[in-house]
Amino acid sequence: MDPTDPDSFNHRTELLSTGRTYHFVDQLPQGYDHKRHPTLICIHGFPDLWYGWRYQIGPWTHRGCRVVVPDMLGYGGTSKPNEPEEYTTKKLCADLAALLDLLGVYRAVVIGHDWGSYTAGRFALWHPERLLGLIMLSVPYTPPSKQYLPLTEVVKRAPNLGYQLYFEQLRSSEEILSHLGKFVGLVFNTPGSKKALDFTPTGALEKLFQDTSIPDKLPTCLTDEERRYYLQQLGQSMQGPLNYYRTSQLRHEEEQAASLGSQLRNDLPYLFLWGTDDLTVVTSVIAKSNKFIARFQDVAIEGKGHWLMVEAKEEVTTQVINWLERLMAHGTPTRTTRL
Template identity: 30%
Template sequence: MNEGSLLQPGWTERVVQVNGISMHLVEAGPEDGSPLILLHGFPEFWWAWRKQIGALAGQGFRVIAPDLRGYGQSTGPGEVLGYGIERLVEDIAALADMLGHERFNLVGHDWGGIVAWATAASHPVRVLRMVVMSAPHLDIFRDVIRSHPSQLLRSAYIGFFQVPLVPEASLSAGDFFLLRRSLTATSKAGTFGAEDIKAYAQEWRRHGRLHAMLNYYRALARNPRPPLARIVPPTLILWGKRDHALLPELGEASLLQCATGRFECHPAATHWLHLEEPQWVNEKILAFLHQS
């Protein structure tokens, strides 16, 4: 399977230079449509949005799905400091600038959701509306852990990722057996088929990609950051009740950080709700973005 085979009719791809990196992105929808940037999470790449791109573009949005720095075909630095939140936010703002979009909508899942929170906090005027899935506002994480200690156990993998080299060796062993298993074991049966896993593994094999993906977690733990504070753009938070890694209470607490927001939880979905329940997710996104 090659990268081109993942593109569907009407989707295009290119590589652009932003914020000191080469960023690969896929675009769809009318060029004069309202810009909608989709930010994927760990350990995916732009293809995480394969069940959203067509539906959103078909409703008139100019959909932009980049590979985040260090993922897929986007380059990234080798050092941990290159993955601090401020750098990730600068990537998105620079991408919008390069594409000529002064204002834009944001949708983010997992790490993409964390970047979306931070982008909305740093550029409240530029973000029109934001949808965040399975990703907490960073300011509330410690408070939720204190009131829900089980979240600490669910987040134990983040501590493991801080160890130098060992996570890279463990996750890449057996042609990424543990990463493959992490997708299939934490999702509904059939969510990630053999061809899906093959596409992900192709991206994981790119030189330096696994190291870059883990550096997101290392930078978050090591680099001090100012509070994100209150989120001004209207925000929709979507969660899966059966999320293995992140309690829905994180989403509920994140809502309190929004000036205008709504929280909705799918009772049967896991962490991968965008792939498991695409119709529900797409309907929620479109209804929210079309609000005046």
């Protein structure tokens, strides 16, 4: 398993019982025994791929874990329906449960980053019995809302989410695809870079696309080879990835119809990893999430931004495996750690 070579991982493509086809990496530890070796299912965010976990898959497998990493719906080699309603978290979670069924795994440690973090948190609500533990990166747990808040109102309260108003519009799929090189440079930017460009306020991203003084190849946390892989994979279509941002009302309606609770399972071990330089992380939201999680633990990684699996690859790899080993041996302590 070479992080610089996507083909060095064990790839599978399977039809799930939900009717969707998923591509995923399925890496087994030596002498795999489902009774002894825990399964980790790693869920990527936007605009990422299974490849976002490339630095963790090998080390976690070598430490005795089965590591399963899908391309989520709309990405890479996985089905790409055009309709936004196919991307609600209820349906995504049904896919993940079906993937575990296909693998013959009843309970897994679910790990998510960014949109994958949000999805992992919802998986813990829709399928609570399927988790051994829950690990969320960069996006803290938020409970279902009792009242629907339109995105326009959300952005008024959190102006740094203004880009989501653009993502919500169908025209953004083709426009981002036509400026994909610049877009990848903007979203994978390294925090603190002198050339960092802020695309988060409302309307900023469209202006940056039209600014010819900004090069298509911006400095990022990716190598040239990694950047090429993302461009190749994301270049298939941006409709699916952006559809995640077009489901807010649909998700709310599904959760209301199911009377989905706010509290995570009381005995569910929980770990949250976040970078102190990540502008998407609001400490007040972390504090709020603590109220709904009985076995809460968080680790703040100093000076790191949003793309923790790359920017802080050693810390993420080590923190997760140490947490798992403590969990298997003694249970998870409740505390906050800063690295």
